[in-house]
Amino acid sequence: MPELSQLVSKEVEAALHPERLYVFYRGEKRDLQLGYSSGGQSHNLRITEESELLRLMERERSAQDFPLPPESSLSEDESAWLTGLGINLIVPMSGTDGRLAGLLLLGEKKSEEPYTQNDRKLLEAITAQMAVVYENVWLKEQAAKEQKIKHEVLARFEEQQINLVKECPACGACYDSASEVCAKDQRELTLSLPVERTIDQKYRLEQMIGKGGMGAVYEATDLRLTRQVALKIMLGNMVLTLPVLPCRILSLRVCQLMSCFFSAAISPVRNPVRNINRAIFPTL
Numbered sequence: 001m002p003e004l005s006q007l008v009s010k011e012v013e014a015a016l017h018p019e020r021l022y023v024f025y026r027g028e029k030r031d032l033q034l035g036y037s038s039g040g041q042s043h044n045l046r047i048t049e050e051s052e053l054l055r056l057m058e059r060e061r062s063a064q065d066f067p068l069p070p071e072s073s074l075s076e077d078e079s080a081w082l083t084g085l086g087i088n089l090i091v092p093m094s095g096t097d098g099r100l101a102g103l104l105l106l107g108e109k110k111s112e113e114p115y116t117q118n119d120r121k122l123l124e125a126i127t128a129q130m131a132v133v134y135e136n137v138w139l140k141e142q143a144a145k146e147q148k149i150k151h152e153v154l155a156r157f158e159e160q161q162i163n164l165v166k167e168c169p170a171c172g173a174c175y176d177s178a179s180e181v182c183a184k185d186q187r188e189l190t191l192s193l194p195v196e197r198t199i200d201q202k203y204r205l206e207q208m209i210g211k212g213g214m215g216a217v218y219e220a221t222d223l224r225l226t227r228q229v230a231l232k233i234m235l236g237n238m239v240l241t242l243p244v245l246p247c248r249i250l251s252l253r254v255c256q257l258m259s260c261f262f263s264a265a266i267s268p269v270r271n272p273v274r275n276i277n278r279a280i281f282p283t284l
Protein backbone atom coordinates (compact mmCIF):
# COMPACT_ATOMS: atom_id res chain seq x y z
CA MET A 1 0.00 0.00 0.00
CA PRO A 2 2.77 2.61 0.64
CA GLU A 3 4.00 2.13 -2.95
CA LEU A 4 0.48 2.49 -4.33
CA SER A 5 -0.14 5.56 -2.13
CA GLN A 6 3.00 7.16 -3.49
CA LEU A 7 2.20 6.32 -7.10
CA VAL A 8 -1.35 7.65 -6.91
CA SER A 9 -0.26 10.73 -4.96
CA LYS A 10 2.26 11.67 -7.66
CA GLU A 11 -0.49 11.43 -10.29
CA VAL A 12 -2.88 13.56 -8.21
CA GLU A 13 -0.15 16.11 -7.56
CA ALA A 14 0.67 16.32 -11.27
CA ALA A 15 -3.01 16.73 -12.22
CA LEU A 16 -4.36 19.04 -9.50
CA HIS A 17 -1.28 20.64 -7.87
CA PRO A 18 -2.45 20.62 -4.26
CA GLU A 19 -0.27 22.42 -1.68
CA ARG A 20 -0.34 19.30 0.48
CA LEU A 21 -1.49 15.77 0.08
CA TYR A 22 -1.78 12.91 2.58
CA VAL A 23 -2.88 9.33 1.94
CA PHE A 24 -4.05 7.30 4.91
CA TYR A 25 -5.05 3.65 4.71
CA ARG A 26 -6.29 1.12 7.21
CA GLY A 27 -3.45 -0.77 8.83
CA GLU A 28 -3.00 -3.91 10.93
CA LYS A 29 -4.46 -2.33 14.06
CA ARG A 30 -7.55 -0.96 12.27
CA ASP A 31 -6.35 2.64 12.71
CA LEU A 32 -5.58 4.62 9.55
CA GLN A 33 -1.88 4.99 9.02
CA LEU A 34 -0.01 7.40 6.79
CA GLY A 35 0.85 5.88 3.40
CA TYR A 36 2.21 9.02 1.79
CA SER A 37 2.55 12.73 2.51
CA SER A 38 3.65 15.37 0.02
CA GLY A 39 6.00 16.94 2.55
CA GLY A 40 7.63 13.56 3.12
CA GLN A 41 6.94 13.75 6.85
CA SER A 42 7.66 10.45 8.49
CA HIS A 43 6.23 11.34 11.89
CA ASN A 44 3.58 9.05 13.26
CA LEU A 45 0.48 10.56 11.74
CA ARG A 46 -2.43 8.29 12.52
CA ILE A 47 -6.21 8.46 12.52
CA THR A 48 -7.60 6.20 15.20
CA GLU A 49 -10.45 3.73 14.71
CA GLU A 50 -12.54 5.74 17.20
CA SER A 51 -12.09 8.97 15.26
CA GLU A 52 -15.28 10.91 14.50
CA LEU A 53 -13.75 11.85 11.13
CA LEU A 54 -13.86 8.17 10.12
CA ARG A 55 -17.51 7.80 11.10
CA LEU A 56 -18.40 10.98 9.27
CA MET A 57 -16.64 10.00 6.05
CA GLU A 58 -18.11 6.50 6.20
CA ARG A 59 -21.54 8.12 6.29
CA GLU A 60 -20.91 10.71 3.57
CA ARG A 61 -19.05 8.49 1.06
CA SER A 62 -18.14 11.53 -1.09
CA ALA A 63 -15.50 14.29 -1.13
CA GLN A 64 -16.09 16.89 1.63
CA ASP A 65 -14.75 20.42 1.92
CA PHE A 66 -12.89 21.31 5.09
CA PRO A 67 -13.73 23.14 7.32
CA LEU A 68 -16.88 21.03 7.53
CA PRO A 69 -20.29 22.62 8.08
CA PRO A 70 -20.99 23.51 11.75
CA GLU A 71 -23.64 20.76 12.07
CA SER A 72 -20.98 18.05 11.54
CA SER A 73 -20.09 16.29 14.74
CA LEU A 74 -16.31 16.54 14.38
CA SER A 75 -14.59 17.24 17.68
CA GLU A 76 -12.57 20.42 18.22
CA ASP A 77 -9.40 18.36 18.54
CA GLU A 78 -9.92 16.63 15.21
CA SER A 79 -10.83 19.91 13.51
CA ALA A 80 -7.69 21.53 14.94
CA TRP A 81 -5.60 18.58 13.74
CA LEU A 82 -6.93 18.89 10.18
CA THR A 83 -6.46 22.67 10.24
CA GLY A 84 -2.88 22.14 11.40
CA LEU A 85 -2.23 19.88 8.41
CA GLY A 86 -3.62 22.58 6.10
CA ILE A 87 -6.43 20.40 4.76
CA ASN A 88 -8.98 21.75 2.31
CA LEU A 89 -10.65 18.63 0.90
CA ILE A 90 -11.27 15.14 2.37
CA VAL A 91 -11.92 12.23 0.00
CA PRO A 92 -13.03 8.84 1.39
CA MET A 93 -11.68 5.52 0.14
CA SER A 94 -14.90 3.55 0.56
CA GLY A 95 -14.60 -0.23 0.71
CA THR A 96 -17.28 -2.58 -0.59
CA ASP A 97 -18.40 -3.42 2.96
CA GLY A 98 -19.18 0.25 3.65
CA ARG A 99 -16.14 0.67 5.88
CA LEU A 100 -13.45 3.14 5.09
CA ALA A 101 -10.33 1.62 3.56
CA GLY A 102 -8.58 4.97 3.80
CA LEU A 103 -8.70 8.73 3.29
CA LEU A 104 -7.12 11.15 0.87
CA LEU A 105 -6.52 14.58 2.46
CA LEU A 106 -5.70 17.50 0.22
CA GLY A 107 -4.57 21.04 0.92
CA GLU A 108 -5.59 24.03 -1.12
CA LYS A 109 -4.61 24.07 -4.81
CA LYS A 110 -1.40 25.97 -5.54
CA SER A 111 -3.46 28.09 -7.96
CA GLU A 112 -5.71 28.97 -4.96
CA GLU A 113 -8.71 28.03 -7.11
CA PRO A 114 -11.38 25.87 -5.49
CA TYR A 115 -11.73 22.19 -6.34
CA THR A 116 -14.23 21.81 -9.17
CA GLN A 117 -16.96 19.21 -9.49
CA ASN A 118 -14.79 17.41 -12.06
CA ASP A 119 -11.80 17.43 -9.68
CA ARG A 120 -13.96 15.81 -7.01
CA LYS A 121 -15.28 13.17 -9.43
CA LEU A 122 -11.73 12.38 -10.52
CA LEU A 123 -10.54 12.06 -6.91
CA GLU A 124 -13.53 9.89 -5.95
CA ALA A 125 -12.85 7.60 -8.94
CA ILE A 126 -9.20 7.32 -7.90
CA THR A 127 -10.00 6.53 -4.27
CA ALA A 128 -12.62 3.96 -5.35
CA GLN A 129 -9.90 2.15 -7.32
CA MET A 130 -7.49 2.44 -4.40
CA ALA A 131 -10.11 0.85 -2.14
CA VAL A 132 -10.45 -2.10 -4.54
CA VAL A 133 -6.68 -2.60 -4.60
CA TYR A 134 -6.53 -2.21 -0.82
CA GLU A 135 -9.21 -4.88 -0.33
CA ASN A 136 -7.44 -7.28 -2.70
CA VAL A 137 -4.13 -6.80 -0.92
CA TRP A 138 -5.83 -7.22 2.45
CA LEU A 139 -7.64 -10.41 1.36
CA LYS A 140 -4.40 -11.89 -0.01
CA GLU A 141 -2.60 -11.08 3.23
CA GLN A 142 -5.42 -12.66 5.27
CA ALA A 143 -5.40 -15.80 3.11
CA ALA A 144 -1.61 -16.08 3.44
CA LYS A 145 -1.88 -15.63 7.22
CA GLU A 146 -4.59 -18.29 7.52
CA GLN A 147 -2.51 -20.66 5.42
CA LYS A 148 0.50 -20.01 7.65
CA ILE A 149 -1.51 -20.66 10.83
CA LYS A 150 -2.93 -23.86 9.31
CA HIS A 151 0.58 -25.08 8.49
CA GLU A 152 1.86 -24.19 11.95
CA VAL A 153 -1.04 -25.98 13.64
CA LEU A 154 -0.54 -29.04 11.46
CA ALA A 155 3.20 -29.02 12.12
CA ARG A 156 2.49 -28.94 15.84
CA PHE A 157 0.15 -31.92 15.51
CA GLU A 158 2.83 -33.74 13.52
CA GLU A 159 5.43 -32.96 16.21
CA GLN A 160 3.15 -34.55 18.76
CA GLN A 161 2.57 -37.40 16.33
CA ILE A 162 -1.13 -36.69 16.15
CA ASN A 163 -2.48 -38.07 12.90
CA LEU A 164 -5.52 -35.90 12.09
CA VAL A 165 -8.09 -37.46 9.81
CA LYS A 166 -8.34 -36.04 6.31
CA GLU A 167 -11.46 -36.49 4.29
CA CYS A 168 -12.35 -36.47 0.61
CA PRO A 169 -14.94 -33.72 0.00
CA ALA A 170 -16.40 -35.73 -2.89
CA CYS A 171 -16.73 -39.31 -1.63
CA GLY A 172 -16.14 -38.96 2.12
CA ALA A 173 -13.27 -41.50 2.24
CA CYS A 174 -10.92 -40.98 5.23
CA TYR A 175 -7.13 -40.80 5.05
CA ASP A 176 -4.09 -40.18 7.25
CA SER A 177 -2.97 -36.56 7.60
CA ALA A 178 0.05 -37.16 5.37
CA SER A 179 -2.21 -37.99 2.38
CA GLU A 180 -2.99 -35.20 -0.05
CA VAL A 181 -5.47 -36.57 -2.61
CA CYS A 182 -8.24 -39.20 -2.64
CA ALA A 183 -7.10 -42.50 -4.19
CA LYS A 184 -10.59 -43.01 -5.69
CA ASP A 185 -11.26 -39.68 -7.39
CA GLN A 186 -8.03 -37.65 -7.02
CA ARG A 187 -9.85 -34.84 -5.18
CA GLU A 188 -7.76 -32.77 -2.76
CA LEU A 189 -8.35 -33.92 0.80
CA THR A 190 -9.52 -31.55 3.53
CA LEU A 191 -9.40 -31.46 7.31
CA SER A 192 -13.05 -31.63 8.28
CA LEU A 193 -13.13 -32.41 12.00
CA PRO A 194 -10.25 -32.03 14.47
CA VAL A 195 -10.08 -35.74 15.33
CA GLU A 196 -7.40 -38.35 14.94
CA ARG A 197 -7.70 -40.89 12.15
CA THR A 198 -7.49 -43.68 14.74
CA ILE A 199 -9.71 -43.03 17.75
CA ASP A 200 -8.54 -44.41 21.10
CA GLN A 201 -5.95 -46.46 19.21
CA LYS A 202 -8.79 -48.82 18.39
CA TYR A 203 -11.04 -47.45 15.69
CA ARG A 204 -9.67 -46.28 12.35
CA LEU A 205 -12.00 -43.93 10.47
CA GLU A 206 -12.66 -45.17 6.93
CA GLN A 207 -15.66 -43.37 5.51
CA MET A 208 -17.88 -40.46 6.43
CA ILE A 209 -21.50 -41.62 6.40
CA GLY A 210 -23.42 -38.56 7.45
CA LYS A 211 -22.77 -35.10 8.80
CA GLY A 212 -24.90 -32.59 10.64
CA GLY A 213 -24.69 -29.54 12.83
CA MET A 214 -24.14 -31.70 15.92
CA GLY A 215 -21.42 -33.97 14.57
CA ALA A 216 -20.69 -36.67 12.06
CA VAL A 217 -21.03 -40.42 11.69
CA TYR A 218 -18.19 -42.51 10.29
CA GLU A 219 -17.73 -46.08 9.26
CA ALA A 220 -14.61 -47.31 11.04
CA THR A 221 -12.50 -50.43 11.40
CA ASP A 222 -12.22 -51.91 14.89
CA LEU A 223 -8.50 -52.70 14.76
CA ARG A 224 -8.59 -55.26 17.58
CA LEU A 225 -11.38 -57.37 16.12
CA THR A 226 -10.97 -56.32 12.48
CA ARG A 227 -14.65 -55.63 12.05
CA GLN A 228 -16.58 -52.63 10.81
CA VAL A 229 -18.25 -50.34 13.34
CA ALA A 230 -19.81 -46.91 13.20
CA LEU A 231 -18.57 -43.95 15.19
CA LYS A 232 -20.53 -40.89 16.00
CA ILE A 233 -18.33 -37.88 16.61
CA MET A 234 -20.08 -35.18 18.59
CA LEU A 235 -19.41 -31.51 18.10
CA GLY A 236 -19.89 -29.27 21.09
CA ASN A 237 -18.29 -26.55 23.14
CA MET A 238 -15.40 -28.90 23.67
CA VAL A 239 -14.22 -28.27 20.15
CA LEU A 240 -12.85 -24.96 21.37
CA THR A 241 -10.80 -26.39 24.18
CA LEU A 242 -9.88 -29.92 23.19
CA PRO A 243 -7.78 -30.79 20.17
CA VAL A 244 -9.47 -34.15 19.88
CA LEU A 245 -13.22 -34.51 20.14
CA PRO A 246 -15.02 -37.06 22.26
CA CYS A 247 -16.73 -39.77 20.29
CA ARG A 248 -19.21 -42.56 20.84
CA ILE A 249 -19.34 -45.91 19.23
CA LEU A 250 -22.69 -46.85 17.79
CA SER A 251 -24.01 -49.78 15.89
CA LEU A 252 -24.26 -49.39 12.16
CA ARG A 253 -28.04 -49.73 12.46
CA VAL A 254 -28.31 -46.77 14.85
CA CYS A 255 -25.87 -44.99 12.67
CA GLN A 256 -28.01 -45.55 9.62
CA LEU A 257 -30.99 -44.00 11.40
CA MET A 258 -28.84 -41.06 12.41
CA SER A 259 -27.47 -40.56 8.96
CA CYS A 260 -31.09 -40.40 7.75
CA PHE A 261 -31.67 -37.71 10.35
CA PHE A 262 -28.58 -35.84 9.28
CA SER A 263 -29.52 -36.14 5.67
CA ALA A 264 -33.01 -34.81 6.35
CA ALA A 265 -31.77 -31.95 8.45
CA ILE A 266 -28.59 -30.90 6.74
CA SER A 267 -27.43 -32.56 3.56
CA PRO A 268 -27.99 -35.72 1.57
CA VAL A 269 -26.07 -38.80 2.62
CA ARG A 270 -23.44 -39.13 -0.04
CA ASN A 271 -22.58 -42.69 0.85
CA PRO A 272 -25.32 -44.86 2.31
CA VAL A 273 -24.18 -47.46 4.82
CA ARG A 274 -22.90 -50.44 2.91
CA ASN A 275 -22.95 -54.11 3.83
CA ILE A 276 -25.34 -53.34 6.65
CA ASN A 277 -26.58 -56.92 6.91
CA ARG A 278 -23.12 -58.36 7.14
CA ALA A 279 -21.81 -55.94 9.74
CA ILE A 280 -21.09 -57.21 13.24
CA PHE A 281 -22.54 -54.77 15.73
CA PRO A 282 -20.40 -53.89 18.75
CA THR A 283 -22.08 -53.78 22.14
CA LEU A 284 -23.21 -50.30 23.08
Ligand SMILES: [Zn+2]
Residues within 6 Å of the ligand: 168, 169, 170, 171, 172, 173, 182, 183, 184, 185, 186, 187
Ligand atom coordinates in the same frame (compact mmCIF):
# COMPACT_ATOMS: atom_id res chain seq x y z
ZN1 LIG B 1 -12.82 -39.37 -2.91
